[in-house]
Amino acid sequence: MTPLLEVANLNIFFPQASGESTVPVDDVSFTVAAGELVALVGESGCGKTLTGLALPRLLPRGAEMGARTVIRFRGTDLTSLSESELRTYRGRRIAMVFQDPMTSLNPVMRVGAQIAEAIHAHRKVSKRDARERVLALLTEVGIADPTSRIDAYPHQLSGGMRQRILIAMALAAEPDLLVADEPTTALDVTIQAQILELLDHLRATRKLAVLLITHDLGIVAGRADRVLVMYAGRIVESAKTARLFSHPAHPYTRGLFASIPRLDADTTRLTPIGGSVPRPADWPTGCRFHPRCGAAIAHCTTHRPPLEAAGPDQLAACWVTQGMTK
């Protein structure tokens, strides 16, 4: 069976006037099957947001995609489509929910009208029918008293409610894939849980595939089918969620787990990963994690490790786990 979304050799770079260019996303490949929830995990600045924006081809001004990049949605390569063809994919097949519900809604438009806009973008419907649809969507995303909220302005709603409105907008044209970029980062912990439950619920009822972009491994556990771990513009590990949590293969993934407090272990001190994520302009050669890696060997500094099998349903890009020794 072909996957719903197939990304191969995704390269995103910012050409500079000097001729050189920074490459914040370097040769990223992954797939998302219909109805699957895939988590893309990484620290700030690792390229995960750009990866999400690249799917419906919404890269910021100045960013370009490499010539070998393939983004295949249901067999159609999106990199070969024109702007007007892409618009039939944006929202209709691939919808996005952004991080900040405070700024992602138009402050001067009633929320009902904003959701209706998302419907009108893809379907010819009468105003009355659109309003009916909006009310149904508001109910579906768990807004209490939708008939009074439909005419509210964004500033009259709480952060959690606004995020629900954004999700309703994303669902308006019945997409197959929802790209959720840090959908809960700006919210309180209790509201976070509600929004994640809503995503789980929608996924089950709508058979919606979700690419959940996050820096928080905690919200991935027990929710995602698969996890992609990204570091410095590359995917360093990809595994089924249970496998990743029980047997993390890449030293970076292991470092991430070691730096999270656990309830079931007597940890007195957390072990952070030394150093910080380098900027794209300063990315090291070879394995990009080697300057911060305790297991690094000489080979790591010069040769880029490929993503190879590291266990059942598990790939890791690390020379050491692939059996290389000094």
Place this chain on the structure above:
Amino acid sequence: MKSQRGWGILLLGLLVLLAVIGPWVAPDWHAMSDALTDALLPPSRAHWFGTDQLRRDVFARLAYGARVSLVVATIAVTVAAILGTMIGLAAGTAVGWIGATVQRCINVGLALPRVIVLLVVLAAVGLLSPVALGIILGGTGWPAVARLVRGEALRLREAPFVVAAHALGATPGRVVWREILPGTMPAVLVATTLGLADAILLEAGLSFIGVGVKAPIPSWGGMILEAREQLTNAPWLLIAPCLALGLATSAATLLGEALRTSLQPDTR
């Protein structure tokens, strides 16, 4: 800030009141008294602001002049706001050479001295009705609005909610019309209110140098022009229109500043 808005609304309200009902309660503005002794009378119960050398009631002319002033200025700022918004939006949202070309046009418009352009145009077309004068004033006032709208559009097109609209498949035209245009309106409203003061002064200035509103239609600038010759024996002729002019521009400025502080959150 509240008092600023209060004063602005109060003064502008008084002015509108003067313009609307003034000509009804005062004697006819062009009615000349038959008695030759009625020329250049000082303020009295019968003639609140006195009479001029042609035996006309100054209050009536002032009230009718308020009407002219407000009509000209309102039309001017409305025309400037509409033209400026459309042109600024085009400059701020069109990509590639179209946007760049429109931006050049705005810069040329800003570089031209407005009064000189107006003098040339008005010299060519001759004296005009208040409505036509308003349209011509607006036709030279749009570049300032366009520059403002372009800046707002450049800011808004990178706003997360605009990116979100693109992500949902909205066409570029719809994004501009529904997401960007409404966001530029607060700035346009402020500029328009502040521009009202400019337009009132400009109309008075043009009428003062004799190229504005066609005489004998009373306008404050024209009244100041005529009063100049009677400065020593009938100063009320000069004081009345000058006071009106000062109050009108203060009212528009106060209201504009109050709007600015309440509509632009970063200055609140």
